[in-house]
Amino acid sequence: MGINRIVVVLAMLIVIAGCSATQRVDLTVRGVAPLNRNAKGEDNSVKVRVFPLRADARFRSATFESLWQLASAREVLGPDWVRVAANDDPPEFIVYPATADQPAVEVRLEIPKGVKHLGIVALYPRSDARDLRSLVLPIDDTGKAVLTFTGYAVSVRGGSMPEAARDPAPKPAASEPAGKPGAR
16 A cells, blocks of 8 residues: 555656646847947946746837836736746846857746747846847747847847847837946
8 A cells, every 4th residue: 555655646746747837948148249338338248037928019018117127017017927926026147248259058947838928128227229128039939049139239030030020119218227227
């Protein structure tokens, strides 16, 4: 009878492991100098925030400033932002400046299941005139696309996104948000 209980417990553990609330995605990223330059002209790393999304319309219409502060992002994105628990913050990672000929790096993230898009936000303290600090990446493109961070922008190459979606129209934004972490 003891062996039967062990078998039952092992079977339950296998079922529970298969029912995980998260999935692993790999992003290919590249930081190309000039990157996030400060007032002295020095290149700096940039923090990147990834919003797991059910749908992308609210993210696309959000301003950069509304995505910078997490409380505001929760309000703006509403039920489109997929979280394992209600108080979960989105995953973040750092991109470092490099030269264009250096290889891209892989970033592995655990995100909730049921995600259809990733809302990518590069937390640059300022923007250029076009303000391309955010974009949407379909979840099916995570293994095929390369995210490139350069200047004060993020862009994507590869994947199934149509060319027009890779270089979206600029979003309204202030040129340098006041009181933001990392502002110089």
